[in-house]
Amino acid sequence: MSGTPPSIEERIFELLLETDNAQFTIRSLRDQYAHQHGIAAEQRVALRRFIYERIKKLITAGLVEKDREKRKRDQLYFVLPSIREASLCLEGESFEAWHQRLVSQTANETTETTVIPKDESSSEQSPSAMKASSQYALEKALKETQSEFLSTLGEVEAFRELMDEYPDLKPSIVVDHRDAYDRSARLMGRVRALEKSLHRLGGT
Template sequence: MSTLLPSIDKRLFELLIAPENARFTIRSLRDQYADQYVIPAKHRPALRRFIYERIKKLINAGLVEKDREKRKRDQLYHSLPLINGAGLCLDGERFERWHKRLVPQADNETAKETTFPKEQDDCEPSTNAKKAASQFALEKELKETQSEFLSTLGEVEAFRELMDEYPELKPGIVVDHRDAYDRSARLMGRVRALEKSLHRLGGT
């Protein structure tokens, strides 16, 4: 473990030590952070970068590790038990301040128009605002996941057709076919979960 422990946003730390995040992806942490703290959807790419940079520091400190299975998308990470008692400084920069600091001067006017909600300590966002932000984010996530699912399904079908047409290729691509199939199954599960979540949200 690195002797120089990084400071970290308390919000992110609380997500990392949650039991359900013992295994996580940058995307899953981003979505949880955005939903809990009402980060506008247009800032999610920046939020993803913010989280990724801090996860890299925690990896260097020996408190988080990358899963052995390398993925081009949605790489898995593991929070190590040491993270709880490592004595991390939890006054690290929050996303809102980090983003504001990085906004170029030329974008000042845009930044004024897209200000973030006040921190929860100062002003609790209204229930309606939270609900609207969550619904917008879920709808966007659902569209992205549906698109990714269809793409992966096409990949599964293409591998199957190739194995049928060129049997000599089968030993080399059967693993790729299985991986694509597994990804399509996970994405279908996520699509259903998002659809149910939107239905629940609309009924509350």
């Protein structure tokens, strides 16, 4: 058992203290959390990962125990009585903050909004205005692509974890895992292309 109990989001802790959750599965905990806090369906794969990572920390801390009977699907976990006496920090990162960080952690923040000058007396933009317009469009495309890449990367990791934890699911989701992996590779290529294009534009 770890000497320092981990921090945990209060909403997860409250679920674990409920009598009905004395024994639980990651999926049951995820579904309860999503229902109580209005998590969108498209975010539930990420939510499952969020909860799973925190349950693993509680297992390491000796506050939750994994059932000795290994199940291919819906592995059982038990909340140990010691969790009620543990000096847990209930100010752990919320799911919303965690998910936002996952999506935007590598995105380059634009320091200031690029203002594209307009000359009403001319139908053509000056070279400097055209460059500013191109830079703004590239920066916007880069941020959107980085966000999509991180989301897809999270999907790849979630599918891999599901296949590891539930081997019987592997035949039915291995194609989805491969598709997500291929999409992440293509998006990474696009991110690199956009970054190089911005670099070249900045050097002209």
